Every structure is written in C-alpha cells, then in structure tokens.
Amino acid sequence: xxxxxxxxxxxxxxxxxxxxxxxxxxxxxxxxxxxxxxxxxxxxxxxxxxxxxxxxxxxxxxxxxxxxxxxxxxxxxxxxxxxxxxxxxxxxxxxxxxxxxxxxxxxxxxxxxxxxxxxxxxxxxxxxxxxxxxxxxxxxxxxxxxxxxxxxxxxxxxxxxxxxxxxxxxxxxxxxxxxxxxxxxxxxxxxxxxxxxxxxxxxxxxxxxxxxxxxxxxxxxxxxxxxxxxxxxxxxxxxxxxxxxxxxxxxxxxxxxxxxxxxxxxxxxxxxxxxxxxxxxxxxxxxxxxxxxxxxxxxxxxxxxxxxxxxxxxxxxxxxxxxxxxxxxxxxxxxxxxxxxxxxxxxxxxxxxxxxxxxxxxxxxxxxxxxxxxxxxxxxxxxxxxxxxxxxxxxxxxxxxxxxxxxxxxxxxxxxxxxxxxxxxxxx
Numbered sequence: 187x188x189x190x191x192x193x194x195x196x197x198x199x200x201x202x203x204x205x206x207x208x209x210x211x212x213x214x215x216x217x218x219x220x221x222x223x224x225x226x227x228x229x230x231x232x233x234x235x236x237x238x239x240x241x242x243x244x245x246x247x248x249x250x251x252x253x254x255x256x257x258x259x260x261x262x263x264x265x266x267x268x269x270x271x272x273x274x275x276x277x278x279x280x281x282x283x284x285x286x287x288x289x290x291x292x293x294x295x296x297x298x299x300x301x302x303x304x305x306x307x308x309x310x311x312x313x314x315x316x317x318x319x320x321x322x323x324x325x326x327x328x329x330x331x332x333x334x335x336x337x338x339x340x341x342x343x344x345x346x347x348x349x350x351x352x353x354x355x356x357x358x359x360x361x362x363x364x365x366x367x368x369x370x371x372x373x374x375x376x377x378x379x380x381x382x383x384x385x386x387x388x389x390x391x392x393x394x395x396x397x398x399x400x401x402x403x404x405x406x407x408x409x410x411x412x413x414x415x416x417x418x419x420x421x422x423x424x425x426x427x428x429x430x431x432x433x434x435x436x437x438x439x440x441x442x443x444x445x446x447x448x449x450x451x452x453x454x455x456x457x458x459x460x461x462x463x464x465x466x467x468x469x470x471x472x473x474x475x476x477x478x479x480x481x482x483x484x485x486x487x488x489x490x491x492x493x494x495x496x497x498x499x500x501x502x503x504x505x506x507x508x509x510x511x512x513x514x515x516x517x518x519x520x521x522x523x524x525x526x527x528x529x530x531x532x533x534x535x536x537x538x539x540x541x542x543x544x545x546x547x548x549x550x551x552x553x554x555x556x557x558x559x560x561x562x563x564x565x566x567x568x569x570x571x572x573x574x575x576x577x578x579x580x581x582x583x584x585x586x587x588x589x590x591x592x593x594x595x596x597x598x599x600x601x602x603x604x605x606x607x608x609x610x611x612x613x614x
Contacts, residue, residue: 187356188322188323191322191323192297192298192323195295195296195297196297199295216274216277216292217292219291219292219293219294220272220292220293220294220295220300221294221295221300221303222294222299222300222301222302222303222304222307223303224291224304224307228289228291228307229307231266231289232266232268232289232307232308232309236265236266236309236310236311237265237266237267237268237289237308237309237310237311238258238265238266238267238268238310238311238312238314239268239270239308239310239312239313239314240254240255240258240267240268240269240270240313240314240316241269241270241271241293241313241314241315241316241319242269242270242271242276242280242316242317242319243271243272243273243276243316243317243319244271244272244273244275244276245273245275245276245279246524246525247271247276247316247317247319247339248269248271248276248279248280248283249279249398249525250316250317250339250393250394250395250398250525251316251338251339251394251398252283252398253394253397253398253400253599254338254394254599254602254603255267255269255283255284255288257599257600257603258603259287259288265311266288266289267284267287267288267289268288268289268290268291268308268310269283269284269288269289269290269291270290270291270292270293271290271292271293272292272293275460275461275499277290277292278499278500279499279500282499282500291308293324294324296321296322296323296324297323298323298327301323301324301327301328302327305327305328305331310328310333311333312333312334312335312336312606312609313328313333313334313335313336314335314336314337314338314606314609315335315336315337315338315364316337316338316339317337317339317340317341318340318341318342318343318346319337320337320357320360320361322356322357322360325360325361325363325364326360326363328363329363329364334365334366334609335363335364335365335366336364336365336366336367336368336605336606336609337364337366337367337368337369338368338394338602338606339368339370339393339394339395339598339602340367340368340369340370340374340375340378341369341370341371341374341544342374342377342378342381343522343543343544343546344543344546345522345543347377347380347381350381351380351381354380354381354382355382357381357382358381358382359382360382361378361381361382361383361384362382362383362384364383364387365387365609366387366389366605366606366609367383367387367388367389368389368390368391368602368605368606369388369389369390369391370390370391370392370393370547371390371392371393371546371547372390373546373547374390374547375388375389375390389605391598391601391602391605392595392597392598392601393527393547393548393595393598394598394599394602395525395527395548396527396531396592396595396596396597396598397596397597397598397599398527399503399525399527399528399530399531399532399592400531400592400593400596403503403507403531403532404503404504404507408504409504409507409508412504412508413508415484415485415488416481416484416485416488416494416508417484417488417490417491418453418508419451421451422451422452422453423449423451423452423453423510423511423575424452424453424454424455424508424509424510424511425442425445425452425453425454425455425509425510425511425512425513425571425575426455426457426505426506426508426509426511426512426513426529427454427455427456427457427512427513427515428457428502428505428506428512428513428514428515428524428528428529429457429458429459429502429514429515429516429524429525430456430457430458430459430467430515430516431458431459431515431516431519431521432463432466432519433518433519434515434516434517434518434519434539435456435458435467435470436470437518437564437567438454438456438513438567439454439470439471439474439476439493440567440568441567441568441571442454442476442492442493443474443476444568444572445568445571445572445575446492448572448576449572449575449576452575453491453492453493453494454492454493454494455481455493455494455495455496455505455508455509456493456494456495456496457495457496457501457502457505457515458495458496459515459516459524461497461498461499464480464495464497467495468480468495471493471495476492476493477490477491477492477493478491478492478493478494478495479491479493479494479495480494480495480497481494481495481496481497481498481501481505482497482498502528503528503532506528506529506532506534507532507534509529509532509534510534510574510575510578510581511534511535511537511571511574511575511581512529512534512535512536512537513537513538513567513571514526514529514536514537514538514542516541516544517538517539517540517541517542517561518539518540518541518561518564518567519539519541520541521541521544522541522542522543522544522545523538523539523541523542523543523544523545523549524544524545525545526538526542526545526548526549526552526558527548527592529588530552530557530558530588530589530591530592531588531589531592532585532589533585533586533588533589534585534588535558535559535574535580535581535582535584535585535588536552536557536558536559536584536588537558537559537560537561537567537570537571537574538558538559538560538561539560539561539563539564539567540560540561540562540563542560551591551595552588552591555587555588555590555591556584556587557584557587557588557590557591558584558588559574559584
C-alpha cells in the first residue's frame with residue numbers, strides 16, 4: 187500500500203507541475219526544500235536539533251495559528267521554533283509572523299527520501315500539524331523516531347471525509363501514530379474517529395480562528411491615514427471582496443455596476459486570494475470600462491477610481507476595516523469558502539455565497555446569531571449588497587452581532603497551549 191501511495195503521489199506531482207507553471211506558481215525557491223535539501227543558513231540555525239516543528243499548509247492556516255505561535259515561544263525554553271508551510275504566500279506570511287524569533291521553511295513532499303532528509307535536518311522534539319495536514323509518510327516516519335505528534339485546530343471537510351473512508355484500514359494505522367487530536371467541532375471529532383483515530387486521543391476545543399482575528403486589527407489612526415490616501419471621504423461607502431477566486435470577480439463587477447445605479451459614492455475593493463491573479467483581475471475591470479487601479483499605485487499617486495485591487499500581502503484585515511460591507515470569496519464557486527471571522531471580528535456585515543464547507547461550523551454559528559448573510563446563488567449578490575448599503579442601521583446591527591459572537595467564542599489558544607504542553611514534557 188505504501189508503494190502504491192507514493193506512486194499516486196508521484197503521478198499527482200507530474201500532473202500538478204504543468205498547471206503550476208501555467209499559473210506562475212513555479213518555479214519558486216522552496217522546491218529544493220520540498221525535496222529535503224535546505225540552505226546553509228537553515229542548517230546553521232538547527233545545528234543542535236531538538237526543534238519544535240509546527241506545520242501549516244498556507245496563508246489561512248498560518249494566520250489561524252498566529253496567537254498559538256506567539257504563545258508557544260518559550261514553551262519550553264531554549265527550544266527553537268520551526269514553522270513550515272507549502273505555498274510561497276504562506277511562506278511570506280509565516281516569515282512576517284516569526285521574524286528572527288523562529289525559522290520558516292518549506293515542508294517536504296511526502297516522499298520517504300524527502301521526509302527522512304528533513305527529519306535528519308530538523309530533529310524535531312515534537313510536531314504540531316494544523317487543521318488537516320495528515321501526510322501518511324511524514325506521520326509514519328516521524329513516529330518511528332518516537333517524536334510526539336499533535337493535530338491542532340483539526341478539521342475534516344465532508345468531501346475529504348468521504349475520500350478518507352475509502353482507505354480507512356490503511357489510514358487507521360497512520361492516525362494511530364498521532365498522540366493528540368484537538369478538533370474544531372463535534373462533527374470534526376466524529377469524522378476523525380470514524381476515519382480511525384483512537385477516540386481517547388480526540389478532544390473538541392473550538393477554532394483558533396476566533397482568536398486569530400483579534401490580533402490583526404488596525405488602529406483608528408492607521409485607518410484614517412489610509413482612507414485619506416485612497417480618497418475615501420466620510421460619505422463614501424466601500425464594498426470589500428476578500429480572498430476572491432477566478433469566476434467570482436466577474437460576478438462582483440456585475441453586481442457593482444447594478445449597485446452604482448442606485449447608491450451614490452460606492453467603491454469596490456477586490457483582494458484576490460492569489461496575488462499572481464492581480465493582472466487578470468485588472469484586465470477584467472478594464473474590459474468592463476470601470477476605473478480600476480492597483481492599491482499600490484493609488485498610494486503612490488492618488489487618483490480617481492471606482493474599483494481598487496489589493497496587490498500586497500498581509501493587508502486584507504486593514505481593508506476589511508475600511509469596509510461598509512464585506513463579501514468573503516471562495517464561496518460563489520465550489521471551493522469551500524475563505525475565513526469569514528476576520529471581517530466579523532471588525533464588526534462588519536458579512537456576505538458569502540453558498541459554498542462555505544471549509545468553515546461549516548463557523549458559518550452555522552454566524553447565521554444562527556444573524557451575524558452574516560449567505561446567498562443562495564450569485565444572482566442574489568447585487569440585491570443583498572444593495573440592501574446592506576442602503577440600510578445602514580441593519581448593516582451596523584449585523585456587524586455588532588458578528589463582533590459580539592467573536593468576542594464570546596475566543597479562548598481556544600490558551601486551551602490548545604495547555605493541551606499540547608505535555609508533548610514537551612511540561613505539566614498541563
């Protein structure tokens with residue numbers, strides 16, 4: 187089974203590479219690390235081994251564990267902290283987060299040769315996997331070295347759950363190598379147990395994302411300066427579309443054109459999920475005849491605009507804070523949605539499409555508290571955004587409910603820290 191797994195992994199890699207080149211995701215400097223080969227500066231900082239290794243796949247997961255990473259520093263003392271990721275944007279955000287207080291690397295591909303090389307380099311004292319990073323070879327080879335492993339902020343989507351059940355007998359042996367599963371919800375816990383995780387190692391703590399959103403709030407002075415530089419006066423209303431994917435910007439531009447015939451002084455800010463798509467979004471705006479600009483250019487030389495494109499990394503919470511209404515991307519297409527907690531924590535009325543499977547429990551809580559609006563399909567986008575822009579009292583009330591919910595559900599970071607301490611020989 188292990189040979190079949192690696193063969194399928196190799197075939198998947200061969201299929202991915204042409205697509206990645208076409209989308210300009212390759213080449214990037216991380217690929218030598220993904221093969222288990224690390225530069226001299228990495229090797230130098232890990233000379234004594236014994237690191238605490240945290241793995242988060244991309245931007246969303248890195249941001250979700252930001253409070254946990256801050257709390258883990260110094261637990262235990264003198265143990266270096268290594269944070270690995272897969273994507274270039276995730277690597278960049280992780281580097282901003284850690285600075286000189288830790289080491290950021292690309293994680294190895296799940297081939298035995300790459301995993302062994304990386305384990306020999308890092309020599310981890312303990313490993314923390316974020317959300318759904320269940321790589322079989324990595325878990326098996328790490329456990330062979332008697333290294334404790336924990337899953338934090340654990341999540342199993344309905345789609346992944348169905349796929350995992352196909353290989354349950356094999357997967358069960360993999361999951362038995364994990365010492366602790368700290369899951370986001372009862373549903374996630376039930377699924378991981380049905381997949382083969384030992385039930386006595388599974389706990390439900392909630393989502394770390396509720397805490398993460400609270401540490402990315404820009405100050406009032408920062409917002410005032412940014413609004414001034416963008417030419418946003420008090421009467422201007424702003425729709426911010428965050429983490430959008432291909433197929434969503436067209437719908438947003440259609441809705442924006444309809445709204446502008448009914449609402450004066452409205453602007454649209456689009457933040458594509460992947461920065462390599464900024465040029466593509468720019469072309470879409472030009473084709474619609476709208477006045478569109480990249481925000482970096484607007485900040486350098488203020489000018490009139492209707493649609494602005496966020497073209498820098500790590501700034502989305504700031505633009506959410508400028509919003510009158512927020513649309514959360516990845517939800518009008520069958521992607522599963524992006525994180526709605528960031529705008530909710532800022533007291534913004536939040537709108538998202540029908541595909542929010544990746545955040546099902548969070549969405550359920552937001553909707554139950556009337557703290558967000560979920561579209562049935564993209565045809566509702568214009569009417570719902572218009573209603574919130576036209577009725578500020580309703581919009582502000584929705585935003586207040588969302589912010590109150592975030593405040594009430596925070597606290598998962600401390601519970602997670604207490605749960606993982608025993609992995610490092612510390613009392614919980």
